[in-house]
Amino acid sequence: MDAFIIAFYGLCGYLVHLMIVKALGISASPRADGNSDILLRQALAGAAAAGANVEYVRLCDLNIAACIECDLCRKTGRCELEDDYQPLLAKMLGASRLIFATPIFFMTVPAQAKVLIDRCQCLWAHKYVLKKPLITAGSDRRAMVIAVGGSKSTRMFEPVRMTMKYYLDVLDMNYTANLFVNNIERLGQIKKHPSAIKEAFRLGKELIAADPPPPTEPVDVELFSTPDKS
Secondary structure: OHHHHHHHHHHHHHHHHHHOOEEEEEEOOOOOOOHHHHHHHHHHHHHHHOOOEEEEEEHHHOOOOOOOOOOOHHHHOOOOOOOOHHHHHHHHHHOOEEEEEEEOEOOEOOHHHHHHHHHOHHHHHHHHHOOOOOOOOOOOOEEEEEEEOOOOOOOOHHHHHHHHHHHHHHOOOEEEEEEEEOOOOOOOHHHHOHHHHHHHHHHHHHHHHOOOOOOOOOEEEEEOOOOOOO
16 A cells, blocks of 8 residues: 555646746845845746746745754644745645755855754655655655855855755655855856856756756756866
8 A cells, every 4th residue: 555655746746847846946145136146036937937836935035943852843834933934845745846946155055044944954864763754746846055254265165065055865755966256255156247148047957857866966057157176
């Protein structure tokens, strides 16, 4: 019976993909029309051009409390805090494509992103403690990450890469691509970086149009203004 259910959901996911792909874009920028936010909108435009049904979510518009480490999720597999996390979780699990865009604060994601990621501890408990499968939109689920930093450093992207790797793992998302841009600080400055705008659109389109299977490691597009490694 379990094998039948798994096969049924797999077939449903495949048929849904053939009909239409749902792409969710999550913006972690505290600034409206921030640089990472602008690239996210370009990526979603690319996804829409490839035929996806796209949705944009700005974390600053939501009320999501920090994880209180009550550990109740180890027994239930769900977060007991009731706020805007639950409807956003439903969107994340229901999307077959995810584009997560974030600025870099002190070499990692900002508080808005970290609060969301920490609340996904319930998914980790569901998957690794209770050993239960997630009910998601099919098995071929893919995600890309956009990160923009103000520093000339290129090392600031490594903590983001690790954080996103484990966040996407608990979502059962294949981590397929990164767009990293450094040395961008002022509001709207990314608009003067045509290569970044172009790559965001291209990667968003490819996220939808690429044939299975997904890559085993994310493809990196690194638009670094200097070779500085400090």
